[in-house]
Amino acid sequence: xxxxxxxxxxxxxxxxxxxxxxxxxxxxxxxxxxxxxxxxxxxxxxxxxxxxxxxxxxxxxxxxxxxxxxxxxxxxxxxxxxxxxxxxxxxxxxxxxxxxxxxxxxxxxxxxxxxxxxxxxxxxxxxxxxxxxxxxxxxxxxxxxxxxxxxxxxxxxxxxxxxxxxxxxxxxxxxxxxxxxxxxxxxxxxxxxxxxxxxxxxxxxxxxxxxxxxxxxxxxxxxxxxxxxxxxxxxxxxxxxxxxxxxxxxxxxxxxxxxxxxxxxxxxxxxxxxxxxxxxxxxxxxxxxxxxxxxxxxxxxxxxxxxxxxxxxxxxxxxxxxxxxxxxxxxxxxxxxxxxxxxxxx
Amino acid sequence: xxxxxxxxxxxxxxxxxxxxxxxxxxxxxxxxxxxxxxxxxxxxxxxxxxxxxxxxxxxxxxxxxxxxxxxxxxxxxxxxxxxxxxxxxxxxxxxxxxxxxxxxxxxxxxxxxxxxxxxxxxxxxxxxxxxxxxxxxxxxxxxxxxxxxxxxxxxxxxxxxxxxxxxxxxxxxxxxxxxxxxxxxxxxxxxxxxxxxxxxxxxxxxxxxxxxxxxxxxxxxxxxxxxxxxxxxxxxxxxxxxxxxxxxxxxxxxxxxxxxxxxxxxxxxxxxxxxxxxxxxxxxxxxxxxxxxxxxxxx
Numbered sequence: 084x085x086x087x088x089x090x091x092x093x094x095x096x097x098x099x100x101x102x103x104x105x106x107x108x109x110x111x112x113x114x115x116x117x118x119x120x121x122x123x124x125x126x127x128x129x130x131x132x133x134x135x136x137x138x139x140x141x142x143x144x145x146x147x148x149x150x151x152x153x154x155x156x157x158x159x160x161x162x163x164x165x166x167x168x169x170x171x172x173x174x175x176x177x178x179x180x181x182x183x184x185x186x187x188x189x190x191x192x193x194x195x196x197x198x199x200x201x202x203x204x205x206x207x208x209x210x211x212x213x214x215x216x217x218x219x220x221x222x223x224x225x226x227x228x229x230x231x232x233x234x235x236x237x238x239x240x241x242x243x244x245x246x247x248x249x250x251x252x253x254x255x256x257x258x259x260x261x262x263x264x265x266x267x268x269x270x271x272x273x274x275x276x277x278x279x280x281x282x283x284x285x286x287x288x289x290x291x292x293x294x295x296x297x298x299x300x301x302x303x304x305x306x307x308x309x310x311x312x313x314x315x316x317x318x319x320x321x322x323x324x325x326x327x328x329x330x331x332x333x334x335x336x337x338x339x340x341x342x343x344x345x346x347x348x349x350x351x352x353x354x355x356x357x358x359x360x361x362x363x364x365x366x367x368x369x370x371x372x373x374x375x376x377x378x379x380x381x382x383x384x385x386x387x388x389x390x391x392x393x394x395x396x397x398x399x400x401x402x403x404x405x406x407x408x409x410x411x412x413x414x415x416x417x418x419x420x421x422x423x424x425x426x427x428x429x
Numbered sequence: 430x431x432x433x434x435x436x437x438x439x440x441x442x443x444x445x446x447x448x449x450x451x452x453x454x455x456x457x458x459x460x461x462x463x464x465x466x467x468x469x470x471x472x473x474x475x476x477x478x479x480x481x482x483x484x485x486x487x488x489x490x491x492x493x494x495x496x497x498x499x500x501x502x503x504x505x506x507x508x509x510x511x512x513x514x515x516x517x518x519x520x521x522x523x524x525x526x527x528x529x530x531x532x533x534x535x536x537x538x539x540x541x542x543x544x545x546x547x548x549x550x551x552x553x554x555x556x557x558x559x560x561x562x563x564x565x566x567x568x569x570x571x572x573x574x575x576x577x578x579x580x581x582x583x584x585x586x587x588x589x590x591x592x593x594x595x596x597x598x599x600x601x602x603x604x605x606x607x608x609x610x611x612x613x614x615x616x617x618x619x620x621x622x623x624x625x626x627x628x629x630x631x632x633x634x635x636x637x638x639x640x641x642x643x644x645x646x647x648x649x650x651x652x653x654x655x656x657x658x659x660x661x662x663x664x665x666x667x668x669x670x671x672x673x674x675x676x677x678x679x680x681x682x683x684x685x686x687x688x689x690x691x692x693x694x695x696x697x698x699x700x701x702x703x704x705x706x707x708x709x710x711x712x713x714x715x716x717x718x719x720x721x722x723x724x725x726x727x728x
Binding site: 150202204205206209212216217219220224336340343347386387390391392393394396397398401404405408 | 526
């Protein structure tokens with residue numbers, strides 16, 4: 084069915100890598116020229132950080148089928164690890180401290196992934212909450228992590244790689260974009276490799292996966308490690324490129340849910356889905372506040388906005404689960420197929 | 430060191446812990462009711478609790494008599510439960526359990542938002558007419574309110590057990606919990622049963638909401654008590670009311686004892702995660718929980 088559809092579509096004649104490549108070129112060349120600082124600061128930077136976190140969680144939840152409610156903890160681990168590497172090791176290149184902080188997040192991910200060896204489903208989801216509460220508590224409690232600053236707030240260092248400074252909103256955008264592009268490419272390679280197929284096999288039926296010779300326990304831990312690595316680096320972007328000043332409280336349970344919502348709305352087991360979901364999650368509160376202010380005027384204060392955001396977000400989740408369980412990606416593909424068919428028949 | 434061990438103090442901490450464990454159990458029972466009969470881990474239980482307490486308090490503050498406010502809130506909770514079953518869960522029948530869980534996560538966002546949009550975000554005090562004064566029982570100081578809460582919890586469990594054992598609809602609850610398809614095959618009406626289960630969960634949410642609200646004040650953080658109930662569920666098994674009680678007592682007691690006796694080594698404040706660690710360690714040893722069915726999805 085889908086094979087026929089691809090044959091019909093003229094896009095199939097173009098190589099598959101063309102569209103992402105054009106998009107990346109657009110993001111590197113055109114957007115810095117036309118964007119203003121509001122676009123970078125309020126939309127693109129959080130979008131990039133959350134997309135990357137979504138890609139990371141999607142590897143664990145979408146591909147390997149292990150639901151995690153502790154993503155924000157791994158973001159926090161990455162952010163605070165990068166801060167400390169940068170602070171405490173003289174002359175450590177930024178790239179190295181980002182990679183090291185990803186590895187720290189991965190190590191924490193493996194520790195909190197250990198319950199997955201014996202638990203599945205709800206029991207596992209609940210046990211990942213332990214990561215959420217423990218990491219947040221540790222970062223607040225031990226002021227060493229934040230270099231003894233008040234209430235655990237950390238300030239981001241200057242972003243410079245090999246003498247090149249990423250200054251201002253555009254610079255930080257380019258920095259974040261580069262990290263996201265590299266890691267997304269690697270994630271894409273991973274999920275189309277044998278390891279990625281092992282993840283899917285475990286998600287779909289772990290007994291069958293074991294029978295065909297997949298080392299289930301090792302693969303599960305690998306999924307936790309890789310996912311936490313990516314989410315940790317997303318935390319570095321969140322802290323260093325987007326907010327510049329973060330505290331542990333910024334990585335609370337709501338943030339974990341936000342990332343989970345991104346992959347549900349965007350589409351589970353899809354790299355593109357994480358980006359579509361993150362775009363919706365970042366843009367819809369802005370739209371809602373404009374729309375609410377326009378329709379209700381002064382009645383629509385920040386409290387009302389906050390509450391109506393929660394309601395709309397919750398409703399979106401339920402609607403997607405009922406009407407489009409495969410997320411925005413499926414919606415997007417269907418719309419595109421319809422358009423192509425309409426274009427061909429005309 | 431052992432010689433200095435203050436037995437009296439230990440007993441006091443233990444009792445306090447057990448009694449706060451009862452409060453956790455109260456929340457956990459709401460989860461168990463729904464999980465047993467429909468296989469849904471209802472994350473929105475905390476939001477329901479908040480909604481119930483907030484509705485009740487707001488009615489009382491507007492001059493509605495206590496009993497009437499209770500009745501009206503109960504009616505609203507039943508209507509809400511039935512509404513949720515109709516609009517959210519029925520379209521998702523036969524979906525994987527984790528999808529249903531995520532739906533209830535969305536649901537909790539809606540209910541929390543709506544509760545505060547309707548009734549406002551300020552903190553309300555809630556007076557149940559029970560004073561929170563310490564009583565001396567056998568040389569140990571126990572809060573009177575805690576005893577009252579424990580009594581209410583015990584009464585509710587007794588009521589639920591009688592209901593499950595002796596009423597016709599209770600029997601059909603158990604049939605559905607046992608085997609949905611068999612229940613359907615003998616002609617039980619699943620939608621009716623699910624609606625009544627959600628109504629029952631609404632009642633439990635109301636009771637728990639009032640007790641927790643009287644303790645903490647009725648405010649947004651009330652919906653976070655679900656996070657206290659989850660380790661209790663993991664420990665006791667998602668499908669056992671007895672497990673919810675025993676799990677609650679265990680978590681409550683170990684949490685308080687740990688905070689008092691070993692908390693200082695960690696710099697204090699370990700209550701936020703200690704319950705989860707207890708539950709996890711226990712599960713690593715005994716994966717089916719205390720009283721959970723062996724068949725639950727585990728590796």
